[in-house]
Amino acid sequence: MVVWVLTEARYAYSPSKTSSLSRYVQNVLNEDFALVEALRACGLEADRKVWSDPSIDWSAADALVFRTTWDYFDRWDEFQHWLREVQKVTTLINPAACLHWNLDKHYLLDLEQAGIPVVPSVIHRRHEALSWDEASQGFASDDLVIKPTVSGATKDTYRVRRRQNAWHLAPAHPDSIEELWSSLLQRQDMMVQPFLPSVVANGELSLMWLGGTVTHAVKKQAKPGDFRVQDDHGGTVLPHDMTLEERAFAERAMHAAVKVMDRLNMGEPLYARVDMVRDLSGAWAVSELEMVEPELWFRMCPDAAGVLARAIAEHLNQPSA
Structure with a gap:
């Protein structure tokens, strides 16, 4: 069976060309390659593919395993369309319905x-007519966190603290919290949570x-x-x-x-x-x-990639897979 491990274009390197890369990127690649090798050890024909590559015939794979597709929230409409299409022609791991559910922090x-x-999380819908003063009410704290419901790598995530009757943002932002909140809510669903010390x-x-x-x-x-x-x-x-x-x-x-x-x-x-x-x-x-695409830190548990690979092989060998 053919199994492709999915990544994004930023990490489209072969195992032989990693020595000059940053430690962070090397870790990303080592994680992906560990799973590819573990899948091969289970008798599967495994390789690594970029999810956004338009030249790929996805029906040629028996299964796609989502790993380092970490640009999906920057290409949300494109990714959603691709996901809907590719689930029609091959098996997704994790299952397609699971992915759709888990992509949004609802x-x-x-x-x-x-x-x-x-x-504790309060979610506000995109285009909702809601000021920051209104959104921040109902919390027992003046130390809050805002983030999109679809995001990763803390994109558009801010700690918002009230000190001396003024709100302060971390990381710093040139706009006021009212302006930033309005801008973010125009683009996407947002959630507000208490900051946890x-x-x-x-x-x-x-x-x-x-x-x-x-x-x-x-x-x-x-x-x-x-x-x-x-x-x-x-x-x-x-x-x-x-x-x-x-x-x-x-x-x-x-x-x-x-x-x-x-x-x-x-x-x-x-x-x-x-x-x-x-x-x-x-x-x-x-x-x-x-x-969907959590970092799993195989490098900190050498047997973990094999555990997942064996679970994938067993799943694909089931008659209903």
Whole structure:
């Protein structure tokens, strides 16, 4: 069977041409190549393709595995059209319905309704006639975070703090919060959340779910003076020895998500990442549950790529796949 691991044009390098690249890009490529090699070890004919390449006949693959397609939110209309078309001609991993559901952070409300603690989130629709003063009401804090419901790499994500009766943005922006909020809401659905001090003090945990089990975890910590934990914003990522409590919370979140997806006939994910933080009360809460193109940090758990590859091979060998 032919399986293609999907990336974006920025990372369209071969394994032999990585020595001159930045450490960040090298890590991206090593992650993708680790999965390609693991798939080949399972007897699959695996390769790596750029999702936006118009010359590719996607029906030539038995399955497409979404990995480093991290430009999709910058090309949202194009990506949505491509996704709708490609799901007609081949198998998507994760399943197409799962991808559509998880691409938009409205899914956090579904998890909350299923009883999973999530970071409190209020979502406002694109073009909604709503000032920032109105959007910021109803929170017990003057320290908030705004972000799009469809985004990645903290694009259009800001911490908004009121100090001395004035709102301050981080990262800094030339517009006022009223102007910025109005501009963002004209372009996309936006969400408002309370800022959680634990993100700066203790970081964010990410637990990887591969083939139906939690395999490993990492801890992401923001650089001093920032709240963004992503390594492309200067954050650090280290292996984390998860506790039984942490594992149990991630498993509970995933089992609830799978139940929601089963109820909506979406199919089940073969991979996911549970991002979790301490809320204002000190309890665990899901900040994101990524099932489209999460970084999975195979490099911090050498067996993880093989776990996912074997799950993919088993899935494709089922009669209904």
